[in-house]
Amino acid sequence: MKQKRILRLTAVVFAVVFVAGITGLYAGTNVPDDIKMENKIYSKHTKGIATLSHKKHAEDYKIGCGECHHDEKGKKLTNLKAGDAVKSCAECHSKPGQAPKGADAPKLSKKEKIQQYHAESVHANCIDCHKDVKKKDKSKNAPTTCKECHPKKGK
Template sequence: MQNKTKVLTVAAVVVSFLCAVSLALAGTKVDDVIKMENKSAYEKHTKGIIMFTHKKHNEEYKLDCGECHHDDKGAPLKLKLGDDVQPCLECHTKTGMPDRKALAGLSPADKKKAELEYHYGAIHENCQGCHETYNKEKVGDARKGPAPVSCTQCHPKTAK
């Protein structure tokens, strides 16, 4: 009888441990390349869809998750590969492009805040801003260098 209790206790501990490990490892599978397309927000894309090389940015360029993924205050999130993340559109809810005339009279801080309400603004600020900083560090010019910063460098041409 005592042996049966010990066996059941050990089995319960092992099952609990396996459940804890599987929960800790659970998360979202992250594709090596992510097609930056959102059909629910955009009826039609006006430029080619960007193919974001997630694995390359994470492993080869050694970027932490928080370089791109942030909280509602802009602070980097402390994530590990496979953690669930919200899509950009969860917070940057406006689609299309901001009205440049409406932004013209705003202070730089208010202009940036208004642009970041847009999915377009958030993506371009995050990606292009990082690429410009990288280029400036590497070759001294934000607009020239190895990281793409122009429309055609990121958005492939689409068939017409």
């Protein structure tokens, strides 16, 4: 009798540990390892879709979450954990594409362009860091040219 109860108890403990393990795993895989940067604010992408190796950037390259994610004031979100909800860059940097160029384009400072236009904000984040990385060590694979990030369309 007693042995049966112990068995049942053991089964319950195992079940709890198992379920907790699964949900833990699930929370950890909320963010895809590689994010296809194909934001829905674009009705059409003019460039091939860039991929961000999100997991590699955070784990292998050891870049803090706050280097890319910040709050509505631009303050770094340094305490983010896997599974936390995160706002898309486009919720704040909400105009699609890059700031218009040319004589009749509105005159905007670099800061204003970044604040308003999605591609400007993403480029400033990704490319500025990659330039710094390359400056320190030319052998690093941190892409700075268009075609390294944007594959030929249709691929």
